[in-house]
Amino acid sequence: MSISAKDNLSEIITVNMGPQHPSTHGVLRLVVDLDGETIVGVRPDIGFLHRGVEKLAEHRTYHQFIPLTDRLDYLSPLSNNLAYCLAVEKFFNVKIPERAEYLRVIFAELARCASHLLWIATHALDIGAMTVFLYAFRERELILDMFEIATGQRMTSSWIRVGGIREDVPPLFIERLKEFVNIFDERINTYERLLTKNRIWLKRTVGVGKISREDAIDYGVSGPIMRGSGVNFDLRRDEPYGIYDRFNFEVAVEDGCDIYARYLVRVKEMREANKILKQALEQLPEGPVMTDDPRVQIPPHEEVYEKMEALIRRFYIITKGFAAPKGEAYACVEAPKGELGFYIVSDGDSKPYRLKIRAPSFVNLGALETMAKGHMVADLVGIIGSIDIVLGEIDR
Amino acid sequence: MNFVELVNKVNEKFPGKVINSYEKFGSRFIVVDRGSFKDILRSLKYDFGFDYLVDIVATHWPKRKEKFDVVYNLFTVKDKFRIFVKVAIEDDKIESVVDIWKGANFLEREQYDLVGVKFEGHPDLRRILLPEFFDGHPLRKDYPLKGRKWFNNADEQNLGLKFSR
Numbered sequence: 419m420s421i422s423a424k425d426n427l428s429e430i431i432t433v434n435m436g437p438q439h440p441s442t443h444g445v446l447r448l449v450v451d452l453d454g455e456t457i458v459g460v461r462p463d464i465g466f467l468h469r470g471v472e473k474l475a476e477h478r479t480y481h482q483f484i485p486l487t488d489r490l491d492y493l494s495p496l497s498n499n500l501a502y503c504l505a506v507e508k509f510f511n512v513k514i515p516e517r518a519e520y521l522r523v524i525f526a527e528l529a530r531c532a533s534h535l536l537w538i539a540t541h542a543l544d545i546g547a548m549t550v551f552l553y554a555f556r557e558r559e560l561i562l563d564m565f566e567i568a569t570g571q572r573m574t575s576s577w578i579r580v581g582g583i584r585e586d587v588p589p590l591f592i593e594r595l596k597e598f599v600n601i602f603d604e605r606i607n608t609y610e611r612l613l614t615k616n617r618i619w620l621k622r623t624v625g626v627g628k629i630s631r632e633d634a635i636d637y638g639v640s641g642p643i644m645r646g647s648g649v650n651f652d653l654r655r656d657e658p659y660g661i662y663d664r665f666n667f668e669v670a671v672e673d674g675c676d677i678y679a680r681y682l683v684r685v686k687e688m689r690e691a692n693k694i695l696k697q698a699l700e701q702l703p704e705g706p707v708m709t710d711d712p713r714v715q716i717p718p719h720e721e722v723y724e725k726m727e728a729l730i731r732r733f734y735i736i737t738k739g740f741a742a743p744k745g746e747a748y749a750c751v752e753a754p755k756g757e758l759g760f761y762i763v764s765d766g767d768s769k770p771y772r773l774k775i776r777a778p779s780f781v782n783l784g785a786l787e788t789m790a791k792g793h794m795v796a797d798l799v800g801i802i803g804s805i806d807i808v809l810g811e812i813d814r
Numbered sequence: 815m816n817f818v819e820l821v822n823k824v825n826e827k828f829p830g831k832v833i834n835s836y837e838k839f840g841s842r843f844i845v846v847d848r849g850s851f852k853d854i855l856r857s858l859k860y861d862f863g864f865d866y867l868v869d870i871v872a873t874h875w876p877k878r879k880e881k882f883d884v885v886y887n888l889f890t891v892k893d894k895f896r897i898f899v900k901v902a903i904e905d906d907k908i909e910s911v912v913d914i915w916k917g918a919n920f921l922e923r924e925q926y927d928l929v930g931v932k933f934e935g936h937p938d939l940r941r942i943l944l945p946e947f948f949d950g951h952p953l954r955k956d957y958p959l960k961g962r963k964w965f966n967n968a969d970e971q972n973l974g975l976k977f978s979r
Contacts, residue, residue, distance in 0.1 A: 465943035472928065473952050477959050508839045635865050635891055638917030649891060656894040747839040748887065748898070750868075761871050761887070772953070776869040776887070784920035813943060 430458060435798070437466050443540065443802070444809030448786075455794050460787045464780075467813035475773040479739025480506050480580060481716070483770075488574035490775065491811040493536055494529035496565075497753040499578035504659055505749035505760035506580045509742040510713055518582035518707040519661045524595070524698050525568075525577065526751070527691040531602070532561040533754035533806075534684045534691075538609060541681075541803040545622045550612050557605050560598055567591045581715050582708035595699060602692045610685060623678040627789040627801040630675060637785040640778050641756025642687065643805060645671050646679035653752040664701075665694045677804040684806075714740055739768035755779050755806055777811040815895045817842045820862065827861075828854055843898045851901045852909050855886060859914055864888040864897070867915040870922060872929040874954045880904050882931055886911070903931075910936040928953040 436447040445466035451459035471490065475483050487502045488495035500522055507514070514522075539554035562572040568587045569575040577584055613619045629639070634647040644651060652669040654662045670686035672679035709715055716735055721728035742764040750759035756778025763772040782805050790801050821835040821844060831854060834845040846854050858864040869887040880902035889896045901908065910933035911918045922933040923942040930951030933939060941948060950957055 465941075465945070468943045470952060473957075473959065476953075508841075511839075633916070636916045638867050638915065638921075651891050651894075657896065745838050746841060746843070746885075746898070748841050757868065759869060759887070761869065761885070763873055772871070772873045774869065774871040780924070781917060781920060784917055 429453075433795070437463075443807060446802070446807065446809055446812075448798070448802075450795065450798065452795055455796075457790050457793055457795060457798060460790045460798070462783055462786060464783070464809070464812050467809045469814065471814045472773055472775060475770055477769065479768050480742065480770070481735070481739060483773075484579065485574070485576045488576050489810055490777065490814065491533075491753060491755060491758070491779070491808045492573060493808055494533040494754050495573060495575050496525040496529040496577060497533075497751055497758060499576060500526050500660075501749060501751040501753065501758045502760050503578050503580050504751065505747050505762050506742065507714075508747035508749055509745070509762075509764060510580075510711065512581050512709050512711050512714055514582055514660075514709055515706045516703045517586070517705045518709075520698050520702045521583055521587060521707060522578060522660055523662065523665070524695060524702075525583075527694050527698070528561050528564065528595075530691050530754045531688055532558050532565075534688050535561070537684060537754075537803075537806045538613075538681075541800075541806075542613065542619075544799050544803045545619065547613065547616070547619060550609055553605070553608055553612070557602065560594070564591055564594050564598065567594065579708070579716065581711060582706075584708075586707045592699070592702075595695070599692055599695050599699065603689065606685060606688055606692075613681070614685075620678065622797075622800055623676065623681060623804075624674070625676050625678075626793055626797045627677045627804055628675045629785055629789050633785070633788055634675075637781070637788065639756065639782045639785050641752070641754070641782070641806075642670075642680050642683040643782055643785070644756070645669065646683045647675045648673040653750060653757060657750070659749065659751060665697050667693050677800055680804045741766060741768045742770075750776065753778060755808065755811070756782060775811075775814055777814060779805070779807045779809075780812045780814075783807055783812060815890070815893045817897070820897070823862070824854065824857070827857060841898055842896070843900055845900045845902070848901055848903055851899070852911065852914075855888075855899060855911055856914055858888060858897075858899070863890045863892050866891050867911070867917050867921070868896075870911075870918065870925055872925040872931045874929060876955050878902075882906060882908075882929070884908055884925075884931060906930055907932045907934055909934050910939075912936055927951070930954055 431452045433450045433452055435450055437445040447463040449461045450457060471486055484499055487498040490498050535554045535558040539551040542550040565575055566572050568591045569577040629647055631648045634644050634649060650671045655669055667690045670683045672682050717728035717732045722732050744764060744766045746763050748759060748761045750757050758778055759776035761774040762770050765771040790798055825832045828850060831847040831850045832844060833847060836843050866889040868889050871885045873883040882903050884901045886899040908931060910922055922936055925931050926933060926939055927941040927943055928951060
């Protein structure tokens with residue numbers, strides 16, 4: 419009894435993975451070509467969650483579209499709100515009040531922590547480390563509690579508005595945030611103790627899912643994958659939006675090009691996010707959180723109850739919206755997954771003529787085949803996890 | 815890097831091919847000629863260092879003579895500089911740039927799927943978000959927002975099933 423060349427061993431088998439597969443983190447279908455256990459080709463099949471967000475945007479006013487941005491990358495809704503509002507603000511050149519700018523940074527960094535915590539939890543679970551999952555979700559719960567205190571929602575917060583943020587945060591939020599930034603560094607140490615030198619973790623991640631520096635730029639991947647391949651590039655530092663130029667932080671760059679490097683980048687990013695949070699808390703000024711620019715401001719309730727003009731303007735801006743001048747505007751933020759950009763074409767109407775979302779996960783998924791080729795089929799799970807895809811953003 | 819200098823250099827290299835250049839709402843645009851846009855893009859990547867293709871956006875303008883605008887969002891990782899290269903096309907066909915940037919593969923497929931611009935020379939131009947049997951391109955201006963459609967050819971696996979209302 420033996421296996422010989424006559425047994426047709428080199429035949430390539432095509433295997434279907436998904437769309438209902440626990441490790442694809444959503445409804446992602448992969449058609450995998452296998453030679454034995456080695457991957458020779460991967461073709462992603464996406465679109466199961468397509469809702470036509472870009473078409474819907476063309477039929478909504480600029481304010482009405484904000485809730486839809488939450489549903490893109492539903493793990494960090496506040497980053498999406500921020501990117502969209504920055505793009506609309508480009509049309510008007512609005513001056514945002516200082517306090518709102520700081521709160522936006524706080525929200526964006528908290529969203530980054532929450533997203534990376536969920537990533538570290540589910541990715542470790544995919545690879546087989548159960549403990550980290552429980553610890554990371556404990557800290558994520560603290561962040562979601564803070565979101566609930568400030569915005570009333572845990573996930574789809576829709577909190578950032580064109581011209582500022584909707585309402586000031588209650589004192590309890592600041593209290594909780596102070597507690598959180600004090601304990602968070604220590605908690606990250608806990609995850610690192612569990613994973614960074616864990617032998618099984620190293621065996622599963624080091625040298626797997628490689629993408630070289632040149633390929634990473636050529637494919638246009640962004641975020642932790644790009645920085646894990648040795649590209650020193652972070653939009654917060656290189657094209658600062660909002661007030662990011664005021665903060666001191668390092669950009670996490672690793673040269674490993676593999677899953678392990680992306681893990682190290684994300685862990686370091688959480689530490690840096692905590693640094694930014696601490697600085698923002700120290701510098702947080704008092705004052706209004708919504709601009710008083712009459713072109714975009716939604717008049718606050720206190721004014722509406724007392725002044726006729728404010729009532730009329732509020733009614734007008736809610737029902738009709740505001741018209742953006744003719745032209746194109748693009749704004750991008752360093753979202754947890756990478757470069758999230760909104761490109762808006764306006765023809766002078768109160769609705770966008772064309773809105774294009776540059777979703778980081780969508781572009782990153784394009785490089786999956788390069789990363790997966792030549793590895794075992796069991797590593798595919800880890801590689802998908804390391805891209806940190808969110809199907810809400812890919813399918814839009 | 816300076817935007818005016820860059821435009822002058824591109825203009826020197828391709829005389830008469832840069833139609834317009836402007837900076838508005840914080841974005842820098844270069845409008846280039848339809849015939850030689852691919853040479854300009856290639857030159858931008860290899861001579862000027864725009865190695866990171868961020869995005870491709872196609873916009874439908876049904877009332878204009880040039881029916882589509884295709885905008886390439888380019889970035890240099892070295893100099894941290896962003897420009898937008900705009901091409902106006904009369905019909906719905908344009909050359910693909912997959913041979914310049916590999917990342918253009920997914921981006922072009924998405925624009926083909928939703929806007930219906932055909933990228934000639936693309937190695938695998940198929941729909942990506944919508945199913946293969948979908949009719950029309952939803953981001954065109956003449957595509958309605960609402961309306962129900964019955965996919966009669968939903969029998970993907972050729973089982974001989976007939977669906978009717």
